[in-house]
Amino acid sequence: MFQLSRRGILKTGLGASALTLTGIPARAADPLRIGFLTVKTGPLAAGGIQMEQGMLAWLKLNKNKIGGRDVELMVADTNGVPATTRTKTQELVERQGANLLIGPLAAFEALAVADYTEAHKMPTLGLAAFDEGTQKGAQKYFARPTSSAGQASHVLAAYCYTELKMRRMAVIADDFAYGHQQTSAFLRVFEDMGGKIVQKILPPLNAPDYGTYISQIKTNLDGIFMGFAGSNGFRFTKAFFEYGLGGKIQLVGGLTAMDEAILQQTGEDAVGIISGNFYTPSLENPENKAFVAQMNADYKADPGYYACGPAIVAAVLDAAITKLGGKVDDPDLLISTIRSNTVPNTIRGPVKFDAYGQAIGNIYVRKVTRAGGKNTNTVIKTYENVSQFWTYDPAEFLKNPTYSRDWPVAKNLEN
C-alpha cells in the first residue's frame, strides 16, 4: 500500500527535476557508496569474479558515475558461505555506510541477508535468480533487474511447445533450489500447454560424473531441458556427446546451462543448443555493443549471465538516481523510484518492474551458432515484456506454492 501511494505521488507531480529544485541538493562531491556482494574465493568464485568484472566494465564505460555521482564501489567477498555473507553485509551497511547494495551471487546468500537488509531499509539490487525474492517472500527494499529463476523457463517451454512442436521432453537439473525452480517453471508451462515431461533427473550439484545419468535418459524424446549452474551444463553436454547422444535429441538450456562462461569450452558440441535468457552478448543495442567491447578489451571474454547482471543493475540505478538528482539518502524514495521507472536502454533492452520488484523485460530464445571457431548464442526469437508470472494472473500464481522440487507435481513421468 505504502509503495503504491508513494508511486502515486511521484507520478502525479513530484518529478525528478522538481525534487532537485525543492529538496536538499545532493552533494555531488560525495561519492555514491555501493556495497557489492560477490564471491571471489571458493567453488562459486567463477561467477563472482565475472560479476565484479561486469560491474567494473560498466563503470569504466560510464566514467565511474552513476546518476551523475562518482561511485565508490565496495566489493566484499562472501566466500559463498551464507554466514559470511551476512557478516559482510553488516560490514557494508554498518561500517562502510553503503547507500545501497548489489548482489549477492547465490540464492541462499540472498535469503540469508534478506531480513537484515529489510530491517535496515537497505535498498538491494538483487542478482541471484530465486523465485522467493520477488514472489511469496517479496521484500520492500528489493528490486531485481535481471530475472527470477523461472522467468526464462516459462518462455522456453512455450517456445519448445509452439515453435519446436515438442510434446515429450525430459528435464535434468542440479539438485538444488535454483535447478528445481528452473525445471518446475518449465514443467508447468509445458504441461499446461499440453506437452508431457516424461522424465525428471536431478543429479547432485557436485556430481563427479554424468555418465550414469546420461545412460538413464530415454531415447524417444523430443528434447531435454537442462537446468544447470556453474560448469555443470558444460560437463553434461560434453558427456552427452561422448555417449553418442549429441545431435539425436535437442538440448534446451535454462539461464546458465549454456552460459558464455562455458560456451567456448563446449566447442562444436554446443552448436544448435537452444537456451533462454534475459540477455545475450550478441544483442545489437548500442549500450550492449559498448559493454561487450569493454569486456572483451579488459577481460578477453564475452559477458554472460553473471557479468551482465551488474551492468543492467547499474543502468537501472543510473536512471533512478538521475531522476532523483543524485539524492539517495531516502531509501523509500530510492527503491520506489527504481521500481516505478521504466529504463529503455539497459544492455538487456528495456526494463520496468512489477509490483513485487521483479523486472519485466525481454526474454531471448537463443541458439548456439559457430563461426570462425567461436560460438555465439544467437537470438532466434524475442519475447517482449515477459513477467515473472508469464501469462498467469499474479494473484492466482502466488496462491500456489513457490516452484520447488515437488511442485508442480510431474504427472506424466514414465518409468
Next chain:
Amino acid sequence: MQFWIIQTLNSLAMGGLLFLLSAGFSLIFGLMRIPNLAHGGLFMLGAYVGATLLGQSLPFWLAAIVAGALVGALGVILEGTLLRRMAGNEQGQVLITLGISFIIADLCLLSWGGDPVPLAAPRGLRPPVFLAGFAFPGYRLAVLGFALAAALGLWMLLERTRLGAMIRAGVDDREMARSVGIRVSRLFSAVFFLGAFLAGLGGVIGGPILSAYPGLDADMLPLALVVVILGGVGSLPGALVGSFLVGIIYNFGTALFPDFAYVILFLPMVVMLVVKPTGLFGRAMR
C-alpha cells in the same frame, strides 16, 4: 538388460578413473599414515597444468606425464619441508594438508580463473564406441584400460622392485623397516613423489571427462577417501577393488536410489568403518 550392461560399463570406467585418483592417496596414507587432504588439490593442479601443457600442443600422454612429474616434485617439496616434521602428529598433518589444499585451490583460481578449462582427449579416442547397439564413450574405455595398466605397473613396482619391497616393508611395520636399514626419510620422499605423481597424472587423464574447474579438488577428495576406506589403507588391491566398488555404488546407487544421491557414497563408508574399520584389504592401523 541394456541398463545393467551400460551401468556396469559406467561403473568400471569410473572405477578406473577413481583408481588413478586414489592409488597415490592410499600409498601415502598407508605408508606414512598421512591423510593427505591436499590430494584433491594435487589432482586438480595436475588437471590445470595438463590443460596448459596441452595448450602448448604437447601430445596428451606426454602432457600427462610431465604434469604428473611436476605435481610429484611439488609433493616431494611439501613432504620434505612441511610434513616430515609432523611425523606421528596426525592432527597436525591433517591441518597442514588442509592448509595446502586451500592454498592450491586459491592459487589455481588466481592462475586459471574461475571458468572451467577443458582438456581434449587424444583425437583417436574421442568418438563413441558402438557395442551391441548402444554407444559408449571411447575415451572412458581407454581410461579403464589405462587404469588397469597403471595398476599392473604399480603392482610390478611394489612386488618386483627393491623400492617396492621397501615400501611394502614400511607399510607393514615402519619400525621394522627402519631396523633393517631402510632409509625411511628417502623412502618417504619417494612414496610422496609417487603418490603426488599419480594424483597429477590422474588429473590430466581424468581431465577430458571431468575438466578442470574450481571445486574439482573438493569434489574428488571425498571420493578418494571413500575408496581408501572401503578398500583398505595402503593396499594396492584394496585401492583397485575399492575404486570399482565406489564406481558400482555410485552408478547403480544414484540410478536406483536417486533420493540418496548426496549420501550414496558416505553411507557405505560409515558402514564399512563401523563393521570392518580396516577396509576390505587393509591391515589394522595402529
Next chain:
Amino acid sequence: MTRFASMRGWALTLIALAMLPFILPSDYYLGIATHALVIAVLALSLDILIGQGGMSSLGHAAYLGVSAYAVAWTTRNAGWPAYAAIPFALALGTLTACVFGVLALRARGLGFLMITLALGQVMWGAAYRWVDLTGGDNGIRMQARPVLLGFDLNNATNFYIIVCAVLLTTLIAIYKLDHSALGACLRGTRDQPRRMRMLGHDVWKIRFVGFVSAGFWGAVAGVLYAYDYLYVGPSALSLPQSAEALLMVVLGGAGTLAGPVAGAIVITVIKTVVSSYVDRWYTLLGLTFIIVVSVMPKGLVPGIRSWMKGNRA
C-alpha cells in the same frame, strides 16, 4: 604464582569482554565479536574431545548444525517459543552426538577422524537434500531473536551479553570437568586406555560420556549460531565448518581453556576483517594453518606462555 597470574589474566579478559560494547565504535564490530564468541563455544566443545579425550573429530559441526536447524525449524515452522525450542535443540544435538558416539568410538586415531568425517558428510548431505525439513540449500531463516526474561536479544548489546554469559558458563563447565573425576578419567583414557581398563574403568563409556558432553556444548553453540545469524543452511554443518573448528582448537592450543577462544577470535578476524583488505585471504588462511601447526605445534596460547616464561628467565 602462575595460578594467580592466570586468574588475573582471566579477570582482565572478562573485564575487557564486558567493556567491548562500550568501546567498539559500532554494532558491526560488536557483531563480529559476537560471531567470534559464538564459534568459540563450538571450539571449546570440540576441545573437550581433543584436549581431554584425545579424539580429533572432523564432524563436530554436525551438532552445531542439528541444533541450529532445530531452533530455526521449531521457531519458524512450528511457532515454538524460544524456551521450548532451545531445550529441544539441545536435546536433539546431544542425541545426534549419542548416535555419532556409538558409531565413531569403535575406532581410534585416524579411523575415528574418518568416521566422524563421513558422518558429518552424511548429515551435510541430508541437510542439503531433505528439502522439506531443512529448506535444502536455501536453508531456514528466522525473523527475529526472542525476548528472554525481558531481555530483547534483537538489541546487539543484549545479545552480545547473553553470548558472553553462555561462553562464561561453557568455560566454567569445562574448567569444572577438567578438574573433576570424569575429567581425570577422560584424560586417563586418552593417555593409557589399557591401563584404565586394568584399573577397572569402563573406557568406552568414559569416552562416550566425554563425546556426548562435547556434543552437548556443540549444540549450545548451535543455538547461539541460529540466533546470531538468524539463518541456518547446510554450510553450518559442512566439512569446512568442522575443519575450521578443529583449526581453532589447534591454533589456540588444545587442552587449554583460553586456546580455543583465542583460536576462534583469530580465525574470525581473518575471515571477516582481514578478508576485507586482502584479496587472497583464502591463501592467507591456508598459510595460517601451516605456520601455526609448524611453528607452534602446541598452539598460540601455550606457545606464547612458554615464550613469555623464556623471556622472563
Next chain:
Amino acid sequence: MSEIPALEIASLNKRFGGLAATRNVSVRVMPGERRLLIGPNGAGKTTLFNQIAGDFLPDSGSIKLFGQDMTRLDTRHRVRMGLGRTYQILTLFPHDTLRHNVALALLGTEGGGWSFWSALKGRHDLMARADEALGQVGLAEVAGRPVSQTSYGERRRLELAMALAQKPKVLLLDEPLAGLSADERETVRLLLEQIPRDVTIVMIEHDMDVALAFADRITLLNFGEVVLEGTRAEVIADPRTREVYLGH
C-alpha cells in the same frame, strides 16, 4: 583339599598368526598362595598375564577366578571381581601427582568416576584413602609430587600402591623388581612380604634370589607351554629347568 582355587586356568590356547603364544596351559593357584612364573624371554609369561587380565581373548580354554568363569569378560569386570595387576613397563600418568594416580585406581573399582562438576581434589575421603595406600608403600611424603619428578624405584612402588589400593583378591605382578637398585629391591621385597595372605599373588620375576624366596610354588613356561610345576625345591632340582634356561 577341595578348596576352590583363587585362579584356575584350564587348557588355554592362543595363537598369533602362525605362532602359538600359549599352548594348552593349565595352572591352579590356591587362595593365599604366592606363585612364581618363570621361563626365558618369549616363553609366553606376559602373554598369559594379558589373557588373564583380558587384554585379548584366548582361542580356547578357560580362566576362572574363585570358581567364577571370566574367560570372555571385559577387563574391567575382572577387576571388579578382584583381579589386580602391575605392569612390567611402567604405564603411569606422568603429569599427575602420585595421589591422583592412586585416586584413579580407587575410582576404577569403586565407581564415582562420573562426577563432572565437583573437583577431584575436593574428594577428601578419596584422597585420604589414596594417601593411606601410598603410606603403605612408604610414599606418603611424596604423595603430592607429579610422577615425572619421582625416581624409578618410587614409581615401582606407586605401581604397587595403585594395585593394592584396589584391594585385589588376586594380584598379578609383572616383574616388580626389574631395573631396581639393590636397596630398592630390598624395600620392594619387604613390601611384597607385608601383603597379607588374603591376597593371592602370581608374579613374573627374573630376580631369582628374591623371587624364589618369596614363592610357594613355581611354574616354568617355555614356548608357551607349561614345562613343569612344583615347589621351589622341586623346580630347582628338576633337570628340565636347567635345560630350559641353558639350552636357550
